[in-house]
Amino acid sequence: MRRDTFLKSLAALAAAGSWPLTSHASGAPMKMMIPANPGGGWDTTGRAIGKALQDAGLASSVQYENKGGAAGALGLAQFVNASKGDPNALMVMGAVMLGGIITGKPPVSLSQATPIARLISEYNVYVVHGASPIKSMKDVIEQLKKDPGSVKWGGGSRGSTEHIAAAMIAREVGVDAAKINYVPFRGGGEATAAILGGNVTVGGSGFSEFQPYLESGKMRALAVTSPQRIKGLDAPTLKELGISVEIGNWRGVYAPPGITPEQRKALTDKVVQATKSKSWAESLEKNGWTPALLAGPQFDEFVDREFAALRAIMVKSGMI
Template identity: 70%
Template structure:
């Protein structure tokens, strides 16, 4: 086949969304990160982008950070600006569901295309290094005495750490509606608030606070897992008599209006990326737990998770 005829053939297949797997390496992925730099979605998206390239599933990845409203701002831009784009992806997770429940944005997550769940992570609550408190027990004692005096800092309203803080209050007999929660648009802002002593307690994924915990700049007082995390000495909330457990999963959505074949191709690319050495390195570095779930099974999971989160948040007085 002549070169010009071959190129025309490739262009025709690209227009039809039927490029063969060998042509996937030419894919330029556009990754929407609906949070400011430094947070969990940003870290996940950039690690995934590197894995896609290292695995040969994409030739290039560009990133677009749009923080605010628990991801709703980035979601709106993704839904409205990426229709039919088979090269577009958006990182999302439990935090986005919580934000949609509390914020009720005009853009619906159902307008985008569910691809796969990638990881799960538990939250850790920390104190600033110069905090007068030394433990979760002391924080709870102050919370019972004066709920508003304990300033909880974390991700956007509806984030897992926000939900966890409300659940802690409810578990110890404090009205969740009285908690003083300060929402930040991204992990970087929350980190700065904790390091600056501007919040009483900070909450986030363990990986986001890990380096500050290791250097003694933050004092960990509890994790939201059922058991202590592997290699960690930080006690769970349950160990401390607080019956609260909640996880933070992260996944990827595709653009609205893509075909079933395009969706399958994106899922195949993601699966290839998650089997790469690059992704394994990121999983270990960030203490992420693999939680792969793809296609319709992931879609069904999101629907069920949305219902469960809404019920939990309603019971905790957040909705």
Template identity: 80%
Template sequence: MRRDEFLKSLAALAAVGALPLSAQAAANLKMMIPANPGGGWDTTGRALGKALQDAGLAASVTYENKGGAAGAIGLAQFVNASKGDPNALMVMGAVMLGGIITGKPPVDLKTATPIARLTSEYNVFVLPASSPLKTMKDVIEQMKKDPASVKWGGGSRGSTEHIAAAMLAREAGLDASKINYVPFRGGGEATAAILGGNVTVGGSGYSEFQQYIESGKMRPIAVTSPTRLKGLNIPTLKELGYNVEIGNWRGVYAAPGIAPEAQKALVDMITAVFRNKSWVDALEKNGWTPALLTGKAFHDFVDQEFAMLRAVMVKAGMI
């Protein structure tokens, strides 16, 4: 089913009232967002919290932002402070997996409890409007002259945009280990650096750059999807001649040590929120593709993503 058709079906379910699990008591949830305000994890966590409240599944939601190290700092705090707490959730995603592979932190996802994958999207690379470079071809040519002169700005080391930049360099015949990648602790910081011309090219999900692209403050030059994003005239890296395709996804984990019944209740709660109008609207507004995956299927997916990302990063010369 196409993304637009799926969103329409979700909206129809919301309209007829097929919403929260009435037998489940509303919880007072605590949401760990392991990134600074303004980025994709922050937007996702707060949109999810609002939808859970609107659906009557959560009486309240409190948020804590703790950025750094591709989410590893927030992950460690979440694991250590929330053991056994059935009302604690943490936003995470592909970026965290990449950060764990490169940073090898003492606390990893195996200590937390998988709940659900929520969304997926592809990365868009942009230039500030004032840049003398106009296309991805210009960026590559500049890198060939002097790799250090091109500053790539994005999420933490090991993020999907970092991996995509390394893959692109390798495809262009360059030493991927020599790319000048500047990591930021959150999407807000990265956006400010791009707008201020402090980095040459920036990468992130389209939703994070949308308002700046539409206002003309950023120029999109490529997307990491297999085909062009619907309704957007942004070339894919593949059609530009570079065999680079990588997607981003986001999900939620629960605290370590919760009972199986508590895990199931959280899975049911997240599943139910996908039928809530507030969440459907958030998907549409942010250009997120719904990608619900729960239980063992989500656990297995994360394991497969670890293996895939590790292989890609080895091939790209990142590890």
């Protein structure tokens, strides 16, 4: 191409605002803290929003770090201390972290980090491994009433939505919630392995985490915590079974402490824009997630309300 033709082409691109996507144009490299072990809902969510940021041209690359334990408190502590002031860092969080903070009282508070956005919501499904003699939630309840400790409930960290739901179920059927035998795991991968290995009586988590095993017959669904049945899943709601329990899970992202209001707005805009991408739409469809975008002051207020609501449920259920 002649030099004058090349310069004219550049001028045309600049005027049209359509510069080629270079690593600079596609945004800075980003870091994603996933405060759980690989294979669970936080891991899937973090990698999905990271991919959406890249595919939308908002990040040149995304570096992921998994740090499981204590309902996300270990990852939260590392994120707050190591990423302070970094406007290109995000951490996945959600209802599980709030519950863990209430029950565990970690030294680092979520209020030290910067709220960005809620992304999705998802209800839990309770399952058993395919060869289990337990055929229904009714079987679980009968065993629970006879001997509460004999029913091992497997799921996320203490204070997770599946832990809270198990306590609520016990209370609703007349069993002391303080007597339930809850076995916490640091990530969905560990919980899945325990269920498939028959090391817990019944396990709970988001439908997307169990879906492949349910479809293959390696797991069997007993009930869901949603107000209506979940599409693609042949399992009744707890309310259909006469157990008045409904509780949802949600996930979002936070930024580190120490970023400016301008940096917070820029990061929020990036995340919101990423949720409009084809990549994110495909993740929603693939995982059966319900979009639940909430950003700005509305997200701040939502988290405050969730803390209060979860604490009230835990007190009522005898967890704290």
